[in-house]
Amino acid sequence: MVQLVSNDSKSEINGKISSLWKDIREAIAGSQRNFTEGSIGKAILLLSIPMVLEMSMESVFAVVDIFFVAKLGPDAMTTVGVTESMLTLVYAVGIGLAMATTAMVARRIGEKNKEGASVAAVQAILVGLLVSLPISVLGIFFAPNLLQLMGASESIIESGSIYTSIMLGGNIVIMLLFIINSIFRGAGDAAIAMRVLWLGNLINIILDPCLILGLGPFPELGIKGAAIATNIGRGTAVLFQIYSLLNTKGRITIARKQIKIQFAVMKRLLRLSLGGVGQFIIATSSYIGLVRIMMLFGSEVVAGYTIAIRIVIFSILPSWGMSNAAATLMGQNLGARKPERAEKSVWIAGHVNMTFLSCLALIFILFPEFLIGIFSKDPKLIAVGSQCLRYISFCYPIYAYGLVTVSAFNGAGDTTTPTVINFLCFWLFELPIAYLLALILGFDARGVYLAITLAAGLFGVIGIILFRRGTWKTREV
Numbered sequence: 061m062v063q064l065v066s067n068d069s070k071s072e073i074n075g076k077i078s079s080l081w082k083d084i085r086e087a088i089a090g091s092q093r094n095f096t097e098g099s100i101g102k103a104i105l106l107l108s109i110p111m112v113l114e115m116s117m118e119s120v121f122a123v124v125d126i127f128f129v130a131k132l133g134p135d136a137m138t139t140v141g142v143t144e145s146m147l148t149l150v151y152a153v154g155i156g157l158a159m160a161t162t163a164m165v166a167r168r169i170g171e172k173n174k175e176g177a178s179v180a181a182v183q184a185i186l187v188g189l190l191v192s193l194p195i196s197v198l199g200i201f202f203a204p205n206l207l208q209l210m211g212a213s214e215s216i217i218e219s220g221s222i223y224t225s226i227m228l229g230g231n232i233v234i235m236l237l238f239i240i241n242s243i244f245r246g247a248g249d250a251a252i253a254m255r256v257l258w259l260g261n262l263i264n265i266i267l268d269p270c271l272i273l274g275l276g277p278f279p280e281l282g283i284k285g286a287a288i289a290t291n292i293g294r295g296t297a298v299l300f301q302i303y304s305l306l307n308t309k310g311r312i313t314i315a316r317k318q319i320k321i322q323f324a325v326m327k328r329l330l331r332l333s334l335g336g337v338g339q340f341i342i343a344t345s346s347y348i349g350l351v352r353i354m355m356l357f358g359s360e361v362v363a364g365y366t367i368a369i370r371i372v373i374f375s376i377l378p379s380w381g382m383s384n385a386a387a388t389l390m391g392q393n394l395g396a397r398k399p400e401r402a403e404k405s406v407w408i409a410g411h412v413n414m415t416f417l418s419c420l421a422l423i424f425i426l427f428p429e430f431l432i433g434i435f436s437k438d439p440k441l442i443a444v445g446s447q448c449l450r451y452i453s454f455c456y457p458i459y460a461y462g463l464v465t466v467s468a469f470n471g472a473g474d475t476t477t478p479t480v481i482n483f484l485c486f487w488l489f490e491l492p493i494a495y496l497l498a499l500i501l502g503f504d505a506r507g508v509y510l511a512i513t514l515a516a517g518l519f520g521v522i523g524i525i526l527f528r529r530g531t532w533k534t535r536e537v
Contacts, residue, residue, distance in 0.1 A: 084109060090251035092311075095389055096170055096396040100405050104385045104412065110254035111245065112381030117257035124261070128268045129286050135213075136283045139220030142210050143227050148344060150231045153191055154238035156336030156475075157184060160329050161239055162384075163391050163473040165246030165312065167537045170395020174312065181243045181305065182318050183325040187333075188239045192232040199228020219283070226287035233294040240301040245388055247312040252304050260297030264289055332537070335475025339482050346486035350508055353494055357505050364444025365505065367435045371445075372452060375420055376463075382413045383463045387471030391537075394472055399533040406468040406527065413460040421453035444505065451509035455516035462520030465527040473537030481522050490515035 083102060087109035095103045129136050161184040168177035198206065203225035207217045237260070241253040267289035274280025281288065305314045354362050386409040393402035424431070428446035436442060466478045490511050497507025 088113075088251060088254070090249065093248075095248050096393050096398060096401065100389070100401070100408050101412075103389060104382060104405065104409050107248065107250050107385035107388055108378070108381040108409075110250040111384045112378050114241065114250070114254040114257050115377050115380055115384075117254070117261050124265050124268055125286050125290060128272045129283060131273070132282055135216050135219055138212070139207075139216055139223050139283060140286070142207060142212055142216070143220075143224045146206060146210065146224070147227065147231065147234070150192070150195060150234050151238075152337045152340045152344075153333075154188070154235045155340045156333035156338075157188060157191075157235075157329065158238045158242035159336035159339075159470045159475055160184070160332030160473075161242040162246040162387060163332060163471055163475075163537050164325075164329065165243050166248075166388050166391025166471060167395040167473065169247050169311070170392035170398075172396075175318075177247060177312050178314050178318050179322060179325055180329070181240075181312060182314055182320075183322055183329055184239050184243065185236065186321060187326055187329055188235040189232065192235045195231045196229045199225055199231065203228065223283045223287045226284070226291060230287075230291040230295070233291060233298050236298045236301065237294055240298070240305065243305070243312060244301075245384060246391060247310075248388060248392065249304075249311045250385075250388075252301075252310070256297045256301050256304075259300055260293040262293075263296050264293030267292060328537070332473060332475050335479045336470065338479040339475070342479070342482040342486055346490055349491045350494055350512070353498055353508055354505060356499070360438070360440045361444050361505050363436070363438075364432070364441040365448055365508075367432055367441065368445040368448035368452070370435075371431055371449065376417070379413050379417060379460060379463050382409050382416075383467035385409060386464050387467045390468045390471035390532075391473070394533070394535075399530075402468075402472075403530070403533075406464055410461045410464040413464050414457050417456035417460040421456040424449045424453035447506065448509050451506070451513050452516070455513040455520070458520035459516040460520070462516070462523040465523035466519075468527065469532055472532040473535050474532050477526055477532075481519060481526070485515045485519040485522065489518060 083105055087106045090110075091106045093103070093106065095107070125140065129140050161180065164180040164184075165177045168174070168180060203221040204217050206228075207221055207224055212220070237256070241256060244250065244253040244256075268286060269275055270278040271281050271285030271289045272283070273285075279285075304310055305312070307313060351362065351365075354365050386406050389405040389409075390402045393399070393405060428449040429442055431449065432442045432445035436445075462481075466481060469475070469477045493514060494508045494511035497503045497510055498505065499507070501507065503510065
C-alpha cells in the first residue's frame with residue numbers, strides 16, 4: 061500500500077514536470093493561445109519566459125562590446141562610455157515609444173481588432189523613423205563636436221569620433237528594435253521578440269572580435285569595428301523583425317495599405333510615450349545622483365557598489381519579464397472588456413514575483429561575499445558590495461509588487477501614474493534621503509544603501525495603493 065502511494069506520488073510529480081516542460085517549450089516556440097481566456101498562471105508563464113530571455117539578450121550587447129573594446133585601451137573604453145551617455149536620449153525615446161506601443165497594440169488585440177493593432181504598429185514605426193533622423197544627422201556630421209562638448213580629450217576625439225558617428229548615425233536600428241519588439245510583446249508574440257535579439261547578439265558576438273581585432277580574413281578596425289559589428293547585428297535583427305511583421309501567419313501583420321501616416325493615432329502614441337520617456341530619465345538621473353554621492357567615499361566604494369548593482373540588475377531580469385507579461389495581459393484583457401481578469405492577472409504576477417524576489421533576497425543576505433567574490437577578490441570591494449547587497453535585499457518582497465503594478469499601469473495606457481510614482485520615490489525621496497543619511501547624519505555609504513531600500517519599499521507601497529484604486533479600468537487608449 062505504501063509502495064502504491066509512493067508510485068502514485070512519483071507519477072503525479074512526473075506529470076507536473078512533463079507539463080511544465082511542455083509549457084516551457086511552447087513559450088520558447090511561440091504560443092498561439094488567447095491570453096484573455098484560460099489559466100492566468102499559464103499565460104504569465106508563457107509570456108514571461110521569452111520576455112526574460114529577450115531582456116537578458118539586451119544586456120549582452122553592451123557586455124560583449126565592452127569585453128573586446130577593453131583590449132584597445134582606456135581611450136577606446138572612454139569613447140564607448142561617452143557615446144553611450146549620448147545614446148541615453150535614444151534609449152529614453154525608444155523605451156517611451158515602446159511602452160505606448162505595447163499598450164495600444166495589446167488593447168486592440170484584446171478587442172479582436174487586428175486592423176487597429178496593425179495601424180498602431182505602423183504609426184509607431186513611422187514615429188521612430190522621424191525621431192531617429194535628426195539624431196542620425198547630428199551623429200554623422202557633428203560627432204567630433206559632440207565629443208568635444210562632452211569634455212573628451214583631443215586624442216579621444218581623433219581616434220573615437222568614427223565610433224560615435226557610426227553609433228549615432230545608426231541609431232535607427234536601436235529605435236526600431238525597441239519599438240517593433242514592443243509590437244510583438246503587445247500582440248502576445250513574445251517568442252519572436254526573443255528570437256530577434258538572439259539573432260542580433262549572435263551576429264554581434266561573432267563579428268566583434270573579427271572586426272575589432274582583425275581575426276582571420278577580417279581587417280583590424282579597432283573601435284570602428286565595434287560600431288560596425290553592433291550595427292550589423294542590430295540591423296539584421298531589425299530586418300528579421302520586418303520580415304516577421306509582413307508574415308501573414310503571425311499574431312500581428314502589416315499590409316501595404318496600412319503603411320500611411322494617421323496623425324490621430326500618432327498623436328495618441330506620442331502622448332502616451334511622454335510618460336515612458338519621463339520614467340526612464342528619472343530612473344537614469346537618480347542613479348547618476350547616487351553615484352555622485354558615492355564618489356565622495358572613494359573609488360573602492362564606488363567599485364564595490366557598481367558590482368553589487370550589476371548583480372541586482374541582472375538578478376531581477378525574471379521580475380521584469382513577469383512585469384512585462386502583466387502589462388501585456390493588462391492591455392489585452394482591458395481590450396476584451398475583462399477588467400476583473402486584468403486585475404487578477406496583475407495580482408497573480410505580483411504574488412509570483414514576490415515569492416521569487418524573496419528567495420533571491422535570502423540568497424543575497426546569506427551569501428553576498430560569494431557573489432561579489434565572483435567579480436573581484438579585493439577584500440575591500442567584497443566588503444562594500446556585500447553590505448550593499450544585504451541592505452537592498454530587504455526591500456525585495458514589497459518592491460516585487462511595485463515592479464508589477466507600475467508595469468500594469470503602463471500596459472493599461474496610463475504612463476502618467478508610473479511617472480509620478482518614479483518622481484516621488486526616486487527624486488523627491490531617494491536622493492534627498494541618501495544625501496541626508498550619508499553626508500549629514502554620517503552613515504557614509506550605508507546611508508545610500510538604506511535610501512535605496514526605503515525608496516524601493518515606498519515604490520512598492522504606492523504602486524499597490526494606487527493600483528487598488530482601479531482608475532486604470534476606465535483608461536482609453
